[in-house]
Amino acid sequence: MSAEAVARLQGPDVAALVSQLCAAFFGELDAMAAEVERELSVPVPRRSDLAIEQRCHALLTDPSLKVAGAGLVMAPDVLADAAYWLEWWTANPDATPPEPRRLAAETDPRAVGFRDYTHLPWYAVPRETGSAHITGPYIDYLCTDQQTLTLTRPVRRGGGFAGVVGFDLLVRTFEEQMFAPLGRVEGACAVINTAGRVVTSSDLQWVTGDLIRGLPVEQWWAGQPASHDEWEYSGCPGLPLGVITSRSGPGLAV
Amino acid sequence: MADSSLALGAYAAVFAPLEAQGRAEAVARRLGEAITLGLLPDGSPLPSESDLADRFGVATVTVREALGALREDNLIRTRRGRGGGSFVCAPADGGRRALLARLRRMGLGELRDLADHYTAIGAMAAQLAALRADAEDVRRLREFDLAGRESRTAAGRWRAEGNFHLELAASAQSARLTREEMALQSEVGMLLWVSHAQADQNGASAHRHTEIVDFVAAGDAGGARASAERHVQEMFEAVRTLHRQAWTGRTT
Numbered sequence: 375m376s377a378e379a380v381a382r383l384q385g386p387d388v389a390a391l392v393s394q395l396c397a398a399f400f401g402e403l404d405a406m407a408a409e410v411e412r413e414l415s416v417p418v419p420r421r422s423d424l425a426i427e428q429r430c431h432a433l434l435t436d437p438s439l440k441v442a443g444a445g446l447v448m449a450p451d452v453l454a455d456a457a458y459w460l461e462w463w464t465a466n467p468d469a470t471p472p473e474p475r476r477l478a479a480e481t482d483p484r485a486v487g488f489r490d491y492t493h494l495p496w497y498a499v500p501r502e503t504g505s506a507h508i509t510g511p512y513i514d515y516l517c518t519d520q521q522t523l524t525l526t527r528p529v530r531r532g533g534g535f536a537g538v539v540g541f542d543l544l545v546r547t548f549e550e551q552m553f554a555p556l557g558r559v560e561g562a563c564a565v566i567n568t569a570g571r572v573v574t575s576s577d578l579q580w581v582t583g584d585l586i587r588g589l590p591v592e593q594w595w596a597g598q599p600a601s602h603d604e605w606e607y608s609g610c611p612g613l614p615l616g617v618i619t620s621r622s623g624p625g626l627a628v
Numbered sequence: 629m630a631d632s633s634l635a636l637g638a639y640a641a642v643f644a645p646l647e648a649q650g651r652a653e654a655v656a657r658r659l660g661e662a663i664t665l666g667l668l669p670d671g672s673p674l675p676s677e678s679d680l681a682d683r684f685g686v687a688t689v690t691v692r693e694a695l696g697a698l699r700e701d702n703l704i705r706t707r708r709g710r711g712g713g714s715f716v717c718a719p720a721d722g723g724r725r726a727l728l729a730r731l732r733r734m735g736l737g738e739l740r741d742l743a744d745h746y747t748a749i750g751a752m753a754a755q756l757a758a759l760r761a762d763a764e765d766v767r768r769l770r771e772f773d774l775a776g777r778e779s780r781t782a783a784g785r786w787r788a789e790g791n792f793h794l795e796l797a798a799s800a801q802s803a804r805l806t807r808e809e810m811a812l813q814s815e816v817g818m819l820l821w822v823s824h825a826q827a828d829q830n831g832a833s834a835h836r837h838t839e840i841v842d843f844v845a846a847g848d849a850g851g852a853r854a855s856a857e858r859h860v861q862e863m864f865e866a867v868r869t870l871h872r873q874a875w876t877g878r879t880t
Binding site for chain 1: 683759760761762763764771794797798801802803806807810847
């Protein structure tokens with residue numbers, strides 16, 4: 375059988391592939407952060423100093439990335455002429471060509487539609503950890519309207535936290551890249567986030583968005599050894615994601 | 629500013645693009661309800677005609693027609709010239725008259741159908757949220773629950789009510805249930821919330837929210853479902869009470 379010619383993958387192999395896949399997105403985010411940091415380096419930065427629209431348009435229409443949203447969210451009081459500020463564009467990545475639209479969000483804290491984004495995880499986690507984060511899978515009802523992963527990293531000004539730049543990625547887009555490698559793992563295999571939520575899986579029992587309870591996720595993320603009866607864990611290097619493989623997968627009998 | 633910091637869900641629904649035939653009537657209804665509910669506060673400026681047209685995905689002439697209807701209903705006032713535009717005129721009775729007029733156009737069977745539909749969406753969302761919500765989801769639900777109980781304005785309570793249920797559907801990890809919840813809120817949110825506020829002076833609704841989050845946090849899908857069903861039932865009992873008043877003029 376030709377399938378025999380395809381090499382089997384282990385949990386750590388899949389974890390490395392996830393990191394490799396995300397590295398392409400974080401590479402783009404790093405470039406965007408560098409541009410924003412340059413724009414913010416003037417003595418008194420204002421909204422008009424920000425010029426990321428063209429870059430976001432290019433990213434949203436790049437068929438190799440298939441991102442559903444891209445933009446910048448400023449920390450309060452960094453800009454002289456807006457206490458809160460965000461610039462975010464969205465597009466349907468499956469449209470040909472995708473047509474980016476500016477997200478209409480209220481940024482005046484006195485206005486009725488204002489929502490203080492500084493408590494939301496895609497903003498708060500990079501602020502607290504100083505490093506990149508992946509939020510989700512979650513239903514992004516303000517933006518993509520679908521199961522979404524939001525990738526964010528901090529931008530700095532004068533050594534301090536000045537906001538985040540980020541991408542929205544439909545979970546479906548992520549899955550398209552992962553189904554083939556997951557299929558090459560003997561037995562069940564799933565990519566999970568720090569809460570134990572399934573990003574994607576080859577197990578019929580667990581699908582995207584499910585929460586697997588009872589996993590020792592806290593120890594796993596802290597890098598401490600912790601074993602689980604059913605699942606073996608491999609962390610994705612540099613990411614708040616991990617891969618779990620079944621200890622008693624159906625493939626073992628083969 | 630606990631109220632205004634949590635409003636984007638309901639606000640986004642107010643200005644979300646209209647389905648299929650975006651008509652002046654639909655634009656007028658959505659803006660009119662947002663004004664009646666206090667989501668757009670008294671005296672605040674509406675976005676410009678072209679901005680509204682953009683957000684609703686309709687022609688500017690359609691927006692102009694809708695604004696004309698709102699002006700006739702005394703829900704907005706328009707000033708010309710520099711610093712001009714359309715400004716919100718909140719109804720003094722908290723929307724009671726508008727609500728009774730709307731209820732007079734509805735039959736009991738229609739109300740029951742709406743309640744069944746909302747139960748199907750809301751109870752399923754609660755059930756699945758109990759299976760799928762993580763600690764962060766529970767934290768956000770508690771935040772909206774608290775905002776509803778602490779709010780001193782009716783508009784604040786309605787926003788919290790709407791946001792709570794939207795967040796509950798999102799915690800169920802279901803894009804479809806979330807879209808349905810949003811569509812139901814924009815269609816019948818005013819009906820439910822104003823009726824409920826008139827009947828529910830002691831805040832039973834907020835108590836119900838706490839009960840739902842407790843079940844969700846405990847992972848008790850059956851409990852969360854039953855509690856959400858009772859919540860919808862209570863809201864519709866309030867609607868039926870007002871419906872009877874609308875038809876009989878009796879206040880008890």
